Amino acid sequence: MADGHSFFRNVLSSMEQVYLNRNPTANTILELVRSTDDNRICYDHLAYRTFGVNGHGIESMSKLFLDFGYTEREELRFPKKKLRALWFSPPSVGNEGSGSGVYGPLPRIFISELLVDQMSPEAQEIIRKYTQLSGAGHEHSAVSSALGCLTWPKPSHLEFQQLARESEYAAWTLVNGYAVNHVTISAHRLRPPLNNINNLDHFIQEKGFKLNSEGGVLKVSPDGLLLQSSTVADSVPFEFSDGVKEAVPCSYIEFAQRLVLPQYKDLPQDKVEEVHRRDGFEVGNADKIFESTSKDQLTRAA
Numbered sequence: 001m002a003d004g005h006s007f008f009r010n011v012l013s014s015m016e017q018v019y020l021n022r023n024p025t026a027n028t029i030l031e032l033v034r035s036t037d038d039n040r041i042c043y044d045h046l047a048y049r050t051f052g053v054n055g056h057g058i059e060s061m062s063k064l065f066l067d068f069g070y071t072e073r074e075e076l077r078f079p080k081k082k083l084r085a086l087w088f089s090p091p092s093v094g095n096e097g098s099g100s101g102v103y104g105p106l107p108r109i110f111i112s113e114l115l116v117d118q119m120s121p122e123a124q125e126i127i128r129k130y131t132q133l134s135g136a137g138h139e140h141s142a143v144s145s146a147l148g149c150l151t152w153p154k155p156s157h158l159e160f161q162q163l164a165r166e167s168e169y170a171a172w173t174l175v176n177g178y179a180v181n182h183v184t185i186s187a188h189r190l191r192p193p194l195n196n197i198n199n200l201d202h203f204i205q206e207k208g209f210k211l212n213s214e215g216g217v218l219k220v221s222p223d224g225l226l227l228q229s230s231t232v233a234d235s236v237p238f239e240f241s242d243g244v245k246e247a248v249p250c251s252y253i254e255f256a257q258r259l260v261l262p263q264y265k266d267l268p269q270d271k272v273e274e275v276h277r278r279d280g281f282e283v284g285n286a287d288k289i290f291e292s293t294s295k296d297q298l299t300r301a302a
C-alpha cells in the first residue's frame with residue numbers, strides 16, 4: 001500500500017480521535033511521552049473487541065485491514081475467558097509513514113472475540129438480542145469505530161450487570177462496541193531513557209497514573225523478548241436505556257518493548273530495524289492485559 005493511500009490512515013485517525021476524546025489518561029500520556037521525547041510516537045498495535053456470533057466477531061473488524069493490505073497471522077486462545085484473538089501484520093511496502101501515531105509506521109492489529117456459544121443461556125440471550133438489533137451494523141464496524149457510536153441500541157443497566165457478572169469482556173463490548181480498546185506505544189522506538197519499558201513505566205507512575213498490576217506490572221513472554229505493560233482503563237459516564245447513569249470502563253493505553261532476536265544480536269544498534277525484533281503476541285501476557293478494564297484493577301488503590 002502506497003502512503004498516498006491516506007484514506008485508510010484517515011479512518012484510523014478518526015478512530016484514534018474518538019479514543020483520545022474519551023480517554024483522558026491515554027490522551028495525557030501520549031502528550032507527556034511526545035513532549036519529553038520530542039520524538040514521533042510509533043504505535044506497536046491497535047486493539048478491538050467483538051462478539052463472536054453471526055458475523056459480528058473478528059471478521060467484522062478485520063475486513064478493513066485485510067482490504068488495505070494487512071496479513072492474518074496467529075491465533076491466540078484464552079479458554080478460561082472464553083475468548084480467542086487473531087493478529088494482523090501491516091503491509092510491508094509503503095507502511096513507514098512520515099508522521100506520528102497513525103501517520104507513522106502502520107501498527108499491527110489485535111482483534112479478539114467472545115466465544116458467545118460457550119456463554120450461559122442468559123448471557124447469550126442478551127448478546128444475541130443486541131447483535132440482532134444492530135442489523136447489518138457488523139458490515140460497518142469501521143464506520144462505527146470512527147464515529148464512536150454503537151451499532152446497536154444502549155442496553156439496560158440490568159443487562160449490563162448481568163453480562164458483567166459472567167464476563168467483564170462481554171459487558172465492556174456491549175457498551176463500547178467497536179471503539180478502539182487500546183493503542184500501544186512502541187517503547188523501543190522512543191529515545192533513551194524511555195526506550196526501556198521499565199523507565200517508561202516509572203515515568204508514567206511518577207506522573208500519578210496507575211498501571212495494571214495483574215501478575216506484576218511488567219508482562220514478560222517466556223522467551224523474554226516481548227515486554228508489555230498498560231494503564232488501568234478510564235471510566236466514562238454512561239446513560240443506560242432505562243435512564244440509570246453509571247460510569248463504565250472505557251479504554252486504556254499499553255506500552256510494548258520488543259527486544260532484538262538472538263540471531264541479530266551482533267547487529268550495530270543503528271542497523272536494528274523492526275524486522276529484527278521479536279514479533280507477534282503472547283497468550284500469557286495478553287491474558288493479564290485483558291484485565292486492564294476489569295473492576296478489580298479499576299477499583300484497586302494506586
Ligand code: OOG
Nearest residue numbers: 047181281285286289290
Ligand atoms: C486485549 C488484551 C491483549 C496484547 O497486546 O496482548 C493485548 C484487550 O484487552 O482487548 O492487548
Ligand code: NI
Nearest residue numbers: 047110184254
Ligand atoms: Ni495490546
